[in-house]
Amino acid sequence: MTRAVVLVSGGLDSATVLALARRDGHACHALSLDYGQRHRVELQAAARVAEALGAVEHRTMALDIGWMGGSALTDAAIPVPNAPAAGIPLTYVPARNTIFLAVALGWAEVLGARDIYIGANAVDYSGYPDCRPEFLAAFERVANLATRAGVEGDGFRVQAPLVALSKAEIIRTGLDLGVDYGLTLSCYDPDPDGRACGQCDACRLRSRGFAAAGSPDPTRYRPGVRPPA
Amino acid sequence: MTRAVVLVSGGLDSATVLALARRDGHACHALSLDYGQRHRVELQAAARVAEALGAVEHRTMALDIGWMGGSALTDAAIPVPNAPAAGIPLTYVPARNTIFLAVALGWAEVLGARDIYIGANAVDYSGYPDCRPEFLAAFERVANLATRAGVEGDGFRVQAPLVALSKAEIIRTGLDLGVDYGLTLSCYDPDPDGRACGQCDACRLRSRGFAAAGSPDPTRYRPGVRPPA
Numbered sequence: 026m027t028r029a030v031v032l033v034s035g036g037l038d039s040a041t042v043l044a045l046a047r048r049d050g051h052a053c054h055a056l057s058l059d060y061g062q063r064h065r066v067e068l069q070a071a072a073r074v075a076e077a078l079g080a081v082e083h084r085t086m087a088l089d090i091g092w093m094g095g096s097a098l099t100d101a102a103i104p105v106p107n108a109p110a111a112g113i114p115l116t117y118v119p120a121r122n123t124i125f126l127a128v129a130l131g132w133a134e135v136l137g138a139r140d141i142y143i144g145a146n147a148v149d150y151s152g153y154p155d156c157r158p159e160f161l162a163a164f165e166r167v168a169n170l171a172t173r174a175g176v177e178g179d180g181f182r183v184q185a186p187l188v189a190l191s192k193a194e195i196i197r198t199g200l201d202l203g204v205d206y207g208l209t210l211s212c213y214d215p216d217p218d219g220r221a222c223g224q225c226d227a228c229r230l231r232s233r234g235f236a237a238a239g240s241p242d243p244t245r246y247r248p249g250v251r252p253p254a
Numbered sequence: 255m256t257r258a259v260v261l262v263s264g265g266l267d268s269a270t271v272l273a274l275a276r277r278d279g280h281a282c283h284a285l286s287l288d289y290g291q292r293h294r295v296e297l298q299a300a301a302r303v304a305e306a307l308g309a310v311e312h313r314t315m316a317l318d319i320g321w322m323g324g325s326a327l328t329d330a331a332i333p334v335p336n337a338p339a340a341g342i343p344l345t346y347v348p349a350r351n352t353i354f355l356a357v358a359l360g361w362a363e364v365l366g367a368r369d370i371y372i373g374a375n376a377v378d379y380s381g382y383p384d385c386r387p388e389f390l391a392a393f394e395r396v397a398n399l400a401t402r403a404g405v406e407g408d409g410f411r412v413q414a415p416l417v418a419l420s421k422a423e424i425i426r427t428g429l430d431l432g433v434d435y436g437l438t439l440s441c442y443d444p445d446p447d448g449r450a451c452g453q454c455d456a457c458r459l460r461s462r463g464f465a466a467a468g469s470p471d472p473t474r475y476r477p478g479v480r481p482p483a
Contacts, residue, residue, distance in 0.1 A: 088317060090357070095364035113402050120360035123400045127356040128319070131349035135324035160399040167396050170389040171352045173342050 026052045028138035029184075030129045031080070033057055035070030036211045037231055038144030038187055041199035043078045045186050046142045048202055054136060055080040056129055060121070061091025061099045066219045070210040077208055086128060095119050098213060105214040107224035113152050114226060116213055122155035123164065126183065130168050133181065139174065142184045149192035149234060151226050161185050192234030200240060207243035216247050223250035255281045257367035258413075259358045260309070262286055264299030265440045266460055267373030267416055270428035272307045274415050275371045277431055283365055284309040285358055289350070290320025290328045295448045299439040306437055315357060324348050327442060334443040336453040342381050343455060345442055351384035352393065355412065359397050362410060368403065371413045378421035378463060380455050390414050421463030429469060436472035445476050452479035 029051035033039045046053050055075040057068055068085055075083035090099060097103040097115040106115055122145065129141045145156040154160060165183040169175030187195050199206065211231040212221035221228050223246045232252045235242035242252055258280035262268045275282050284304040286297055297314055304312035319328060326332040326344040335344055351374065358370045374385040383389060394412040398404030416424050428435065440460045441450035450457050452475045461481045464471035471481055 084321070086318065086321075089315065090360055092313070092315075093361050093364045095360075113405070117402060118360075119363035119402070120356055120397075120400055123359060123396060124353070124356040127349055127353040130352060131319055131324075131347075132322050134348035135322045154402065154405045155400040157399070160396065163392065163396045163399050167352060167389065167392045168349075170386070170392050171349055171384040173346060173348070173383065176342070176383045 026050060027140070028052045028054060028136050029140040029142055030054050030056055030133040030136065030138050031142040032125055032129055032144065033071045033075055033080070033083070034144070035067035035074060035209060036144070036227070037199070037206055037209045038146055038195060040074045040078065040204050040206065040209045041195050042142045042144040042187060043074060043080065044199055044202040044204050046140070046184070047079055051140060053080045054132065054138065055083040056132060057083070057085040058088050058125055058128065059085055060088045060118070063098055063101065063105070064210070064213050064215050066215055066217065067210045069219065070208060073208045077205060088124065088128070090118070090124070093119065105225050109226065113154065116151060116226060117153050120155070122160070126164050130172065130181065134172050134174055139179065140182050140184050142186070144187055145185045146187045146190065146195070148190060149230050151230070158185070158188050161188065191237070192230055193237035196234050196238040196240060220245045220247045221250070222247060223253050229253045255279060256369070257281045257283060257365050258369040258371055259283050259285055259362040259365065259367050260371040261354055261358055261373065262300045262304055262309070262312070263373070264296035264303060264438060265373070265456070266428070266435055266438045267375055267424060269303045269307065269433050269435065269438045270424050271371045271373040271416060272303065272309065273428055273431040273433050275369070275413070276308055280369060282309045283361065283367065284312040285361060286312070286314040287317050287354055287357065288314055289317045289347070292327055292330065292334070293439070293442050293444050295444050295446065296439045298448065299437060302437045306434060317353065317357070319347070319353070322348065334454050338455065342383065345380060345455060346382050349384070351389070355393050359401065359410065363401050363403050368408065369411050369413050370397070371415070373416055374414045375416045375419065375424065377419060378459050380459070387414070387417050390417065420466070421459055422466035425463050425467040425469060449474045449476045450479070451476060452482050458482045
């Protein structure tokens with residue numbers, strides 16, 4: 026069985042990706058990053074997801090980029106927006122997927138893994154530039170120029186199987202593979218018990234996805250919050 | 255004055271790069287990574303270099319990739335080689351420059367810096383794939399696809415002014431700019447006082463560089479060690 030590194034955030038997308046990587050026949054090494062995100066409770070969801078979906082290993086690496094500031098997700102002084110806005114949103118974390126993929130690449134090289142799975146999506150997404158196919162292709166090129174495995178001819182593949190799927194398609198894919206989305210957490214601003222705010226961009230995209238998939242939304246919301254329309 | 259992020263390891267090359275970035279007129283934000291390297295004492299050298307060469311700020315970010323293993327620099331079970339060998343050496347750290355550049359990119363975006371300086375060199379170097387010009391160009395492309403600044407048209411430049419210089423040329427460049435190489439530490443296996451082993455690849459390249467530059471080697475070696483030929 027070939028090894029793969031799978032970036033697992035604890036959210037809906039990466040849980041689906043882990044299920045797909047398992048279906049593809051990989052021994053999956055799950056990687057989560059503790060980067061000072063305000064929704065750190067998602068890391069508990071990541072551990073649950075990794076175990077439930079049969080990862081052979083789950084690592085959470087501390088990566089303190091909060092001191093840089095610049096994002097509502099890592100800077101307590103910038104509130105998480107509760108309404109949509111034009112352009113790249115305040116929840117954008119500078120270079121996040123580049124940093125995550127770089128760490129995953131290092132681990133993949135040590136493990137002898139050649140496939141790196143990431144839940145990037147460019148359809149029902151928040152408009153982050155580092156979720157687009159052209160970014161992922163450029164990173165794959167970097168991976169194969171940066172590393173021993175790339176130079177010696179046995180290159181890496183950046184696998185982003187969700188990149189062109191709608192949120193509803195992602196959910197249906199995961200349900201077909203037995204993913205329990207009740208284990209996952211997508212919200213950017215959950216309470217300490219991991220209950221979703223129901224207002225942020227991630228909550229809106231998730232709720233609409235379940236509605237469009239025709240599947241009940243298993244999300245636990247904060248008391249008094251109704252799922253977003 | 256425009257801002258730049260400069261990766262400063264504490265070694266000879268990155269000190270020279272910092273001097274060049276200052277000469278280019280940048281306000282320099284120096285970044286060092288504490289990645290579990292066995293030569294962590296180089297971080298003290300990095301702080302000295304950043305101050306001496308007028309960086310406006312110096313940050314050291316913890317980035318524990320030692321748990322991955324796979325390198326003589328981060329895995330205590332793999333000794334630092336004391337003789338040259340063919341191919342990519344054991345001191346290669348998987349994806350190190352990709353990870354470092356990714357973190358530098360995030361910080362640069364937050365700072366509004368557009369230039370990222372790195373002391374990569376592909377002439378008198380250890381054969382690391384992530385020091386080659388084609389890698390650096392590919393990373394620059396990633397930087398401009400990954401980020402708000404790239405998408406909105408005001409892109410990043412990965413500046414590697416040493417990439418085609420010999421070690422002697424690097425040293426002469428730095429001396430012309432007033433770099434005190436006595437502040438720097440290149441050795442992969444120094445003692446706790448920061449005195450060089452005189453045997454590793456980095457010591458050999460450095461010592462030969464000073465000889466070829468016709469300049470006295472200011473390196474402090476461990477007691478009883480003679481500079482490598």
